[in-house]
Amino acid sequence: MEEFDFGMVGLGVMGRNLLLNMADHGFSVAGLDLDAEKAASLENEASEKHHVKGTTQAQQFVTLIKKPRAIMLLVPAGKPVDAVIDSLLPYLEEGDIVVDGGNSYFPDTNRRVQELESKGIHFFGMGISGGEKGARFGPSMMPGGNKAAYERLRPIFEAIAAKINGEPCVTYLGTGSAGNYVKMVHNGIEYAIMELIAETYDLLKRGFGVADSVIQKLFADWNESELASFLIEITADILKKEDEVTGKGLLLNYISDTARAKGTGKWTSQNAMDIQAPVPSIDAAVQMRDISKYKEERVKASELLTYDTKDASLDETALFELLKDAFYFSMINIYAQGMAQLTIASNEYNYGLNLEEVAKIWRGGCIIRAVCLEDFRQAYQNQPELPNLLLDEALATKLKTTQQAARDAVKLAIDKGVPVSVFMSALAYFDSYRSETLPTNMIQAQRDFFGAHKYERIDKEGVFHTEWN
Ligand SMILES: NC(=O)C1=CN([C@@H]2O[C@H](COP(=O)(O)OP(=O)(O)OC[C@H]3O[C@@H](n4cnc5c(N)ncnc54)[C@H](OP(=O)(O)O)[C@@H]3O)[C@@H](O)[C@H]2O)C=CC1
Numbered sequence: 451m452e453e454f455d456f457g458m459v460g461l462g463v464m465g466r467n468l469l470l471n472m473a474d475h476g477f478s479v480a481g482l483d484l485d486a487e488k489a490a491s492l493e494n495e496a497s498e499k500h501h502v503k504g505t506t507q508a509q510q511f512v513t514l515i516k517k518p519r520a521i522m523l524l525v526p527a528g529k530p531v532d533a534v535i536d537s538l539l540p541y542l543e544e545g546d547i548v549v550d551g552g553n554s555y556f557p558d559t560n561r562r563v564q565e566l567e568s569k570g571i572h573f574f575g576m577g578i579s580g581g582e583k584g585a586r587f588g589p590s591m592m593p594g595g596n597k598a599a600y601e602r603l604r605p606i607f608e609a610i611a612a613k614i615n616g617e618p619c620v621t622y623l624g625t626g627s628a629g630n631y632v633k634m635v636h637n638g639i640e641y642a643i644m645e646l647i648a649e650t651y652d653l654l655k656r657g658f659g660v661a662d663s664v665i666q667k668l669f670a671d672w673n674e675s676e677l678a679s680f681l682i683e684i685t686a687d688i689l690k691k692e693d694e695v696t697g698k699g700l701l702l703n704y705i706s707d708t709a710r711a712k713g714t715g716k717w718t719s720q721n722a723m724d725i726q727a728p729v730p731s732i733d734a735a736v737q738m739r740d741i742s743k744y745k746e747e748r749v750k751a752s753e754l755l756t757y758d759t760k761d762a763s764l765d766e767t768a769l770f771e772l773l774k775d776a777f778y779f780s781m782i783n784i785y786a787q788g789m790a791q792l793t794i795a796s797n798e799y800n801y802g803l804n805l806e807e808v809a810k811i812w813r814g815g816c817i818i819r820a821v822c823l824e825d826f827r828q829a830y831q832n833q834p835e836l837p838n839l840l841l842d843e844a845l846a847t848k849l850k851t852t853q854q855a856a857r858d859a860v861k862l863a864i865d866k867g868v869p870v871s872v873f874m875s876a877l878a879y880f881d882s883y884r885s886e887t888l889p890t891n892m893i894q895a896q897r898d899f900f901g902a903h904k905y906e907r908i909d910k911e912g913v914f915h916t917e918w919n
Pocket residue numbers: 459460461462463464465482483484485488524525526527530533534551552553554578579580581582712
């Protein structure tokens with residue numbers, strides 16, 4: 451009976467593809483899904499060389515796996531994860547390993563680790579990125595938690611991961627919920643870069659009336675430059691896709707402008723506030739998805755709150771060059787915010803993260819893969835304790851040469867009345883971070899004025915209170 455190397459619960463987009471990826475690499479795999487059709491279609495999709503079995507029965511599934519068992523869950527985050535664990539527990543034995551590959555909220559992972567370790571079952575969270583294709587042909591994977599348990603499964607994960615220069619885009623990241631935390635911040639960065647691309651598209655199209663086909667070519671060109679990245683690449687592809695329903699024009703122009711979200715971006719922002727790790731561009735990206743939901747109100751406001759745009763004309767070549775530099779500048783600032791959050795979280799939660807390793811496994815397979823990740827890896831290799839990428843000398847040089855473009859792009863957007871929250875917040879982050887002095891003395895004085903909250907002085911030790919009137 452126990453003939454399979456690995457078991458997967460949840461045969462949806464990610465689970466099915468990851469399991470077939472494992473099968474491609476010679477591992478025998480069994481899948482469990484409540485949906486009989488999904489269990490059957492897993493076997494149908496498998497080729498003759500694969501050793502694959504699908505089932506809907508938890509007990510049968512567990513007994514199919516070689517001991518000590520290795521089982522991964524790729525079900526929706528939250529209650530389904532607990533439900534699956536409960537359904538497997540009666541059949542699991544000491545020494546078995548359960549890996550949650552989904553986008554689970556990291557405090558849930560901490561709780562599950564405790565509950566399962568007390569029963570002798572190893573549990574760890576491993577964020578997976580790359581979407582459907584990544585799962586099938588090589589994702590980036592972010593495991594944390596029990597290192598010994600990870601080591602047992604390492605050969606499987608290294609075999610199926612994306613490779614950059616022959617190095618697998620998976621490595622043990624740190625203790626506890628480190629894997630889910632790193633994936634959460636990955637998604638926060640993903641939100642901000644996606645919004646940055648959307649703002650660029652909006653400024654070009656709505657602000658300057660640039661045709662879709664020209665914007666398409668621009669993104670395709672950018673993907674051959676230092677901006678090369680998965681998200682730019684798919685944007686160029688999206689801008690090519692014709693609408694099959696009407697047969698008239700781009701599919702993109704028929705898609706509703708209200709965004710959906712599953713929560714990881716919001717969690718990144720929420721937790722960043724908890725640990726005082728400022729990530730204003732991620733916050734802005736989450737908020738822009740939220741604002742997009744108020745469609746009816748936006749329609750009314752568009753009629754009421756009119757603005758005569760200023761004529762800020764610029765020839766296309768100059769505009770495109772400006773936006774390219776502004777994009778690059780903002781992109782570095784976004785990664786800097788996310789990676790600084792990881793550094794702060796690592797101290798707060800004792801994850802023991804190595805930021806060079808994080809940059810390394812994000813270079814391939816994942817949604818935020820980009821050529822600039824190699825620069826970030828280099829920055830952390832040079833200075834492992836670097837608190838913020840903005841303090842790396844090589845990156846600072848690039849930021850200094852592109853900052854003017856970022857300032858000009860924001861001015862253009864203001865004149866055109868096009869919202870560019872992520873461009874603006876990236877620039878404000880940069881200007882705040884590079885400010886030797888901030889006007890926070892005023893805030894301290896105000897707090898002391900109305901609430902006797904006290905303040906520190908720059909010329910003396912101690913805390914002080916003043917009777918202001
Ligand atoms: N899609 C993506 O690009 C990515 C997704 N993720 C994360 O991976 C996880 C899975 O996502 P995805 O594959 O997209 O989701 P899907 O909804 O495509 O697949 C989830 C599967 O789990 C099944 N399922 C739910 N509850 C149970 C249960 N109790 N027992 C057995 N099977 C169950 C579902 O069956 P049914 O449909 O019948 O309920 C479904 O087949 C999520 O946490 C997601 O956030 C991570 C990276 C990328």
